[in-house]
Amino acid sequence: MSGDRLKRALTVNDILNKKYELLDFKGDWYDAFDQPEGRGLWFVWGNSGNGKTSFLLQMMKEFARLGKRMLMNSLEEGAGHTIHKALLREGMSVLNRKLLIVNESMEQLDIRLSKRKSPEIVFIDSFQYARMSFWEWVGFLEKHPDKLIVVISQADGKKPMGRPAVSTMYHASLKIWVEGYKAFSKGRYIGQNGGTYTIYEKGAKLYHGTE
Numbered sequence: 001m002s003g004d005r006l007k008r009a010l011t012v013n014d015i016l017n018k019k020y021e022l023l024d025f026k027g028d029w030y031d032a033f034d035q036p037e038g039r040g041l042w043f044v045w046g047n048s049g050n051g052k053t054s055f056l057l058q059m060m061k062e063f064a065r066l067g068k069r070m071l072m073n074s075l076e077e078g079a080g081h082t083i084h085k086a087l088l089r090e091g092m093s094v095l096n097r098k099l100l101i102v103n104e105s106m107e108q109l110d111i112r113l114s115k116r117k118s119p120e121i122v123f124i125d126s127f128q129y130a131r132m133s134f135w136e137w138v139g140f141l142e143k144h145p146d147k148l149i150v151v152i153s154q155a156d157g158k159k160p161m162g163r164p165a166v167s168t169m170y171h172a173s174l175k176i177w178v179e180g181y182k183a184f185s186k187g188r189y190i191g192q193n194g195g196t197y198t199i200y201e202k203g204a205k206l207y208h209g210t211e
Contacts, residue, residue, distance in 0.1 A: 032197035046178030071119035075129035180207030
């Protein structure tokens, strides 16, 4: 053990002088989520029928505005008809080559992300279909520190479904709960409106009321 080389400890000024790659969110995105760091782990969860898919597609449009290259690993639905309908509903054809969609194992995704010029932002749908433990997720993230990984999870009540999902959610820098066509920031980035993004105005009013 005495021969192991330790990493240099950082001073306060090291941290204060560090440059971070922040996402230049605008409008409703900035109001809800401020300007989060463009790498690491984001965790999105919610029950079926509350607007998770629409929220993610709208998020992709905002990333496209920022010029980001994205990939979605659609483990749960593949390229099925429900994905087709969602892409049409949200007008996703405007993204063209900025978004690639695959249905592959996490091992295959790991290889893809290790290549040069691989996508900067990766969506994984869903946590449960990835079939990985919390520590496997930690290892995956450590292998790709320059990526932003957005994980979508099924829910059990108001919690992510399963203990590994709960642990991974706590590990995320941005935690987003989706309910009644609204997305609520539960993580480290909360914008000036208190961290709420409205996915679908009419549906949100019917669910939450007009207040």
